[in-house]
Amino acid sequence: MxxxxxxxxxxxxxxxxxxxxxxxxxxxxxxxxxxxxxxxxxxxxxxxxxxxxxxxxxxxxxxxxxxxxxxxxxxxxxxxxxxxxxxxxxxxxxxxxxxxxxxxxxxxxxxxxxxxxxxxxxxxxxxxxxxxxxxxxxxxxxxxxxxxxxxxxxxxxxxxxxxxxxxxxxxxxxxxxxxxxxxxxxxxxxxEKSGQSVFGDWRYLLTDRPFLVFVVAVSVLFVAYNQLYLLLPMEITRVTGSAGSVGLVFAVMAVIGMVGSVPLATRVPRRLGRGRSIALGVALCGLAFLPTAFSGVLQGGRALAGGFSLDSVPGMLLAALPVLSATAILAFGHTIAISLSQEVAVSYAPPGMTGTYIGMFSMAAGLSAAGGNFFIGYLADLGKQHHMAWLPWSFLTLLGLSAAWAVSRMRHLPQQPEDVPTTVAANRPPRVEGSMPRNG
CATH class of the missing domain: 1.20.1250.20 (MFS general substrate transporter like domains)
Structure with missing residues (x-):
């Protein structure tokens, strides 16, 4: 559809x-x-x-x-x-x-x-x-x-x-x-009512190990996405010599997200299933930074301009190509996985705790993005000092691929909301044993 x-x-x-x-x-x-x-x-x-x-x-x-x-x-x-x-x-x-x-x-x-x-x-x-x-x-x-x-x-x-x-x-x-x-x-x-106190809800949430593992794995999506505000603007400014080129990064990300959100988020799971689709999206978010890892070893935007002047539109676009390629791949990966990750996260929630689970998912995403940005910024400074400009990009690629592998290996994924009990006080939500289901 x-x-x-x-x-x-x-x-x-x-x-x-x-x-x-x-x-x-x-x-x-x-x-x-x-x-x-x-x-x-x-x-x-x-x-x-x-x-x-x-x-x-x-x-x-x-x-x-x-x-x-x-x-x-x-x-x-x-x-x-x-x-x-x-x-x-x-x-x-x-x-x-x-x-x-x-x-x-x-x-x-x-x-x-x-x-x-x-x-x-x-x-x-x-x-x-x-x-x-x-x-x-x-x-x-x-x-x-x-x-x-x-x-x-x-x-x-x-x-x-x-x-x-x-x-x-x-x-x-x-x-x-x-x-x-x-x-x-x-x-x-x-x-809806969970059947217990607020602290009972939080205690239940914090002991829901499958949900917490899932949240930690997919938080890489938000670490990668937040490079729109950290590494990608810095890199496109470096290679083009123009701070105005930062707008290209946001335009590419927004257009792909705007046009592709519904088709990618709904059609890919029908072909691959939920688990594989999320793993694919997270993996793409990691692989997105390979072009910038390679371009990062080149000093100065003029090395990437292919003989064109950086004052010309072709020269600027050619210099920005690795960054814009990274942005596009990141946009596709994020768009494939983000809606599906939100849907799966909610599937873990028992009745009466939907907001609590969504709140924890959002909090983990935000805090991991903030902490990730601090560490990646440190790696960027370290790479600059020791002439290893590829360092933060390579770390992001490794992080994304590791998270994708973790998601693909998860053996606990609730299939439908009706799999959970009618009250939190009942037994823990039944999990699907075996590999992650192939049907979305």
Whole structure:
């Protein structure tokens, strides 16, 4: 089923959540790419302070998603979605109004907390609303997010012609519109009960070894994906000599994610099965960095320009070819595996704990990406000092292939949500013994 047919087959509520995800990513990516330049330029913050602000925002969101997911299970998804979007609107108004370090730091914290509130709640609501069509719904959801991430920076760049305050104000307005629209259009959803306390839910989650192993293995997807913000921009700037070429990386990633989310996420599992499809996607995310590992040993972009001037479009594109190839392969691998990984992660959750499992999945993804970026940045510095520019790229390739092997060897994968017991207090969810099933 193609993207248009999948959209038409979706319920009105699922479509509304697609629009919500588009708006969330549009508003977020209007402001995020411009935030660092604003903090360091207009406000004069040091690089260390800029890094601290961005780090606080990430930690506030990723470190709190487990709590947001559990709150979605206990309090209901609708109110958390509305609250999170409203908080994000307030946070972006704060970015527009405050110019002190304390005010900016507070805005960063509120921005992160708002994401921790509405992200797991939205995914939990989507999971329950989609029923048996979760994979297709996740694929549409990710496509909507990629589309918003593609157009957000473009709109933000136009608004920046006035000033950053206009960007922040329009971003805040987007989230305000989402809040009011969903207040009137998003119906309440019945809550499921796990049959035990919050701490009982967390204890059960933390002893669900098959789920935790799966989450650790697929977290490599997020480590690889976050090179869009670390190594890939640095490398394309190095080989082309132009910081403006960074936009090519995001354009390639967003277009493939936007066009390929539904076809790749739904058709590949039908041919290979869920386990093999996830392993293939993770492996591609690792192999993506081979072109840049080879180009990294060449010093200077002119060695890659093939005789063309880097001031010309052909010269710049030829110099950027290894990076853009890496980005394209990464995009295909991530698109194949991400929706399927989310669907499998939810399949582990017993009734009443969907949000909790989604929250843990999101928290593990965010923390692994943050920790991975720190270590990979260290390897990049080490490689630069010792003339081993291939070092971080080779590590990412090895990491991806190792994770793909681990996923392919997993012997515990719940096939369908009905495999889990009616309450958490019952026995542990039955697992499928033997190799991972070949049917999606």
């Amino acid at each position: 193609g993207t248009v047919a999948t959209w038409r087959a979706s319920s009105a509520v699922v479509r509304l959540l697609m629009v919500n995800q588009f708006g969330v990513m549009l508003g977020f990516y209007m402001i995020l790419p411009n935030l660092s330049a604003y903090l360091s330029g207009d406000l004069g913050l040091t690089a260390a302070m800029v890094g601290l602000v961005l780090g606080v925002r990430t930690l506030s969101q990723q470190g709190m998603t487990l709590f947001g997911g559990t709150a979605a299970d206990r309090l209901g998804c609708r109110w958390l979605i509305l609250t999170g979007c409203a908080l994000r609107s307030v946070a972006f108004v704060m970015f527009a109004v405050f110019d002190s370090l304390l005010g900016i730091m507070t805005a960063a914290v509120v921005t992160g907390i708002s994401g921790a509130v509405f992200t797991p709640a939205t995914r939990t609501y989507l999971t329950r609303a989609a029923g048996e069509n979760k994979l297709a719904a996740y694929a549409l959801f990710n496509m909507a997010g990629n589309t918003g991430a593609l157009f957000g920076p473009l709109l933000g760049s136009v608004l920046l012609l006035w000033d950053f305050q206009v960007v922040a104000a329009v971003s805040a307005a987007v989230f305000a519109v989402l809040t009011f629209a969903q207040a009137f259009m998003l119906p309440a959803q019945p809550r």
